[in-house]
Amino acid sequence: MSNSAPANTESESNKPALLQNFKGVVATPSDEKTYNIERWAPLAARRAAYVVYPASSGDISTAILLARSQNLPIAISGGRHDCSGASSVEGGVVIDMRNMNAVRVDKENMVGYIQGGTTIHHAVQELFKYGLTTALGVGATVGVAGLAVGGGLGIRMGEHGLACDNIISATMVLANGGIVNVNEKENSDLLWGIKGGGSNFGVIVELGMKLHKPWPEVCTIEYIYVPEQLSALVDELSAWLQVQTPSETLFLAFCLGPQDGKPYLILTGMGTFGADEGQRLWGRFLKLGPVMSKTAQIPYNAYTSQSEAYIAMPSNKIGCGAHFNNFDYETIKKACDMMLAVTPKAPMSTILWEFYHYDLVPSVPLEATAFPQRTKDKTALVAVFGFADEWLSEARRAMDEIQTVVSSSSTGSARTSIGYINYASALASENETDANARRAFGSNYPRLQELKRKYDPEMVFNKWFCIRPA
Incomplete structure (x- = not known):
């Protein structure tokens, strides 16, 4: 998918009057070269009436006024990673920000x-x-x-x-x-x-x-294990969590190998130290005998390349988050077994347990920002990928069931959470009521309602956990 839109080729006379002075690109479905509604998750694409690629804040203002003058819904498109369609809109105006990337x-x-x-x-x-x-x-x-x-x-x-x-x-x-x-x-x-x-x-x-x-360099690891090593891996991760430093991040994924289609556990990590220090801090995981291990030292500005293979998967995708504060073998094993049962229909599916260093998250008071999840609870991603279009409802059901299991042995808010709010895309666009928004924002919701009444009382921006005005 291109990150830039071509020059505007539409005839000025065909533009709505509001767009005559638009500096960016305006595209309609008839504009084959400029009209782009592709999304990271293909089923999240919607056929917009206009896709506008603004070049300035004035262009964005114009696009909003155009949409409102024609009573058209609006979607904002940035990285286009939402699985639910929050960055897309059927028959409306997509404000695609890709060209404003300075x-x-x-x-x-x-x-x-x-x-x-x-x-x-x-x-x-x-x-x-x-x-x-x-x-x-x-x-x-x-x-x-x-x-x-x-x-x-x-x-x-x-x-x-x-x-x-x-x-x-x-x-x-x-x-x-x-x-x-x-x-x-x-x-x-x-x-x-x-x-x-x-x-x-x-x-x-x-x-x-x-x-x-930035860190001068980043130490990265990738250790691959077979499912029979899960119990030992869970024990070692639990021990490591007791001594994790702020500069260490690990991820544990359960998925099928792309070459042989067999299930594996993949431990990846990033840290602000050299490879020798990485071996010292993470050597405990090498002692478990992974079937493949790789340690590298890369420049800091190359760290995002570690996610490219996962992000580039050309497949249908649906996902959700989960929180957990108990990481135990029985729960992890059950979740992995459930995901394995999904893979015949969705072979690119993954459960990802994320071990960021969360201590600073609750150091900011809950009422200090709108962000509602101020705990040390860890995050997980349940990703059902690679299914046929007609299997969407089953993919959603499987995703929901696995999410419930991932959090099932946890306590407090982790057990009932919708998961990290940026991962909760399956709920984000279900805005017929504000039940999901209330659940997502918790005790901050009333204050957010007051803001909505002040800045967007008609709910023009309504694609992502839409808040109802007070």
Whole structure:
């Protein structure tokens, strides 16, 4: 999928009057070269009436006013990674931000200004040119804006917190077409709202994010085990969790091998140290005797490449998150067995247990930002991939059942959570009522309702956990 749209070739006379001065690209279904509704999850694509690729905040304002003048629904498209269709809209206007992907740096104040169409990979590369970085995720083609305003897990969490906790300012376009600055002095209530409240309040033109020094290099590992080693692996991971440092992140995946179609457990990791230190810290996992092991030392700006194979899977996809605070063999084994039963119909499916360093997440008070999940509970991703179109409802059922099992031995909010909110795409677009939004945002929901009444009372932005105005 291209990350840039071609030049606008549509005849000016065919444009709606509002678009006559549009500087970016406007495409309709008849424009074969410019009309692009492809999504990372193919079933999330919708046939929009217009796909607009803005070149400025003024273009975004124009697109919103066009949609509202014709009573057309709006979707905001950044990295296009949502599985449910939150970045797509049938018969409406998609504001596709991919061409607004500039990154600029204020080194004196250590602030990076990242436009709303920027992917994580592009942001990492651009910031690294200045010897800097910010708190971002690991998915190369995931959009920075969507990641950050939905929370933002990442390998720097242990040192710098969530991506949303690194937002210090924004430029936004509101539902009335107004262009506003958002910071501690201007529209500070919106600053609170976009730190976890997602796309409910407007289009992100640009985020200002705290900058940090990157690690000089990243140690990465990939150790592959057979299912019979699960018990020993769970024991070793549980022991490692007691001594995990803020600079260590591990992931455990259960999936089929792409070559032989057999089930495997894949342990991957990233850390801010050299390969020798990686061997010392993670050597315990080598002692278990993986059937394949690989350790590498890579430049910091190459870390997003570790996710490319997973992200590039050309298949139908549906996924959800889960939280867990108990990591025990019986629960993990049951979840793996259930996923294995799904693979004949969905062979690219995966359960991914994520061992980020979560200690800084609850250090920010729950009421300090809109982000509702301020605990040390760990995250998991249940991904049902590679199924035929007609198997969608069964894929959804299987996903829900496996999610329940992943959290079943946990306690408190982890057991009842919808999972990390940015992974809960299966629920995000079910907005006939606000039941999912209430469940997602918890005790922060009433304040978010007040913001919705102030900035988007007609619910123009309604594709992702749509908040009902107070």
